[in-house]
Amino acid sequence: MSFRNYKDKIEEGDTAILYLSNNLYAIDVRPEMKNKKGEIVENVYQTPFGALKVRTLIGANYGSRVELSKGWGHVIQPTPELWSLTLPHRTQIIYTPDISMILLQLDLVPGSIVIEAGTGSGSLTHALIRRVRPHGHVHTFDFHEHRSKVAQEEFQEHGIGDFVTVSR
Ligand SMILES: C[S@@+](CC[C@H](N)C(=O)[O-])C[C@H]1O[C@@H](n2cnc3c(N)ncnc32)[C@H](O)[C@@H]1O
Incomplete structure (x- = not known):
């Protein structure tokens, strides 16, 4: 729902933009996802600076810094x-x-x-x-x-x- 109104905090179901060393990635903020076998698994987003557990974004402020397994980025609201x-x-x-x-x-x-x-x-x-x-x-x-x-x-x-x- 993150395109509808500007807001402070990331909610489940939002699309959030990860800004990482001049690269941008759109992330579907869902704690779990289906793998290729159709099983429900933890949603882990892989980046050049390591993995991001997507559930950690829920409740974080838009504009805040987020930790990756090998670095950090910022998460911003989409436009x-x-x-x-x-x-x-x-x-x-x-x-x-x-x-x-x-x-x-x-x-x-x-x-x-x-x-x-x-x-x-x-x-x-x-x-x-x-x-x-x-x-x-x-x-x-x-x-x-x-x-x-x-x-x-x-x-x-x-x-x-x-x-x-x-x-x-
Ligand atoms: C270049 S894409 C449009 C990109 C879009 N403006 C955007 O910014 O994402 C052109 C689209 O027009 C569709 N298209 C081409 N001719 C069409 C027609 N006569 N009627 C309906 N859709 C058509 C194609 O299927 C294609 O998906």
């Missing part, structure tokens, strides 16, 4: 800009410099209704949603069923599903 830099690519994506120009030239404001053709990886969609919410809406289309489904799941997981309708 559309940070998501564009860390999202799992299903397609080529639009990055912040172009997104800024798109939002400006379309004169989008809170309350605008937007139709987006080609959801792709949802990079632009996250920025559109932030711009038009809380009273506006984004209608995004993609004929690729899997991409569309995954993007819809991400919008829900990020707590911004109310502001977007995903169609295929």
Whole structure:
């Protein structure tokens, strides 16, 4: 839910950004995960500076330093800009410099209704949603069923599903 409102503390279910020596990683804050055999195991995120037990993030402050097994990093709240830099690519994506120009030239404001053709990886969609919410809406289309489904799941997981309708 961490895309919906700014907040102090990390909660289970958030997406948190790990900032580590000029690299950024998006972490799904869940204490446990399924392994390849489908078994429930401890969620341990591996980094170049060692392992992070994801459960230790729950209750930590956004912006705080977190210990890894061979170093440390900082954990920060996601924004559309940070998501564009860390999202799992299903397609080529639009990055912040172009997104800024798109939002400006379309004169989008809170309350605008937007139709987006080609959801792709949802990079632009996250920025559109932030711009038009809380009273506006984004209608995004993609004929690729899997991409569309995954993007819809991400919008829900990020707590911004109310502001977007995903169609295929
Ligand atoms: C380059 S990706 C879009 C990336 C997206 N803007 C982002 O920032 O993540 C283009 C997407 O458009 C979709 N697409 C292409 N032609 C389409 C069409 N005629 N109708 C619907 N979707 C289409 C493709 O399936 C692909 O997922």
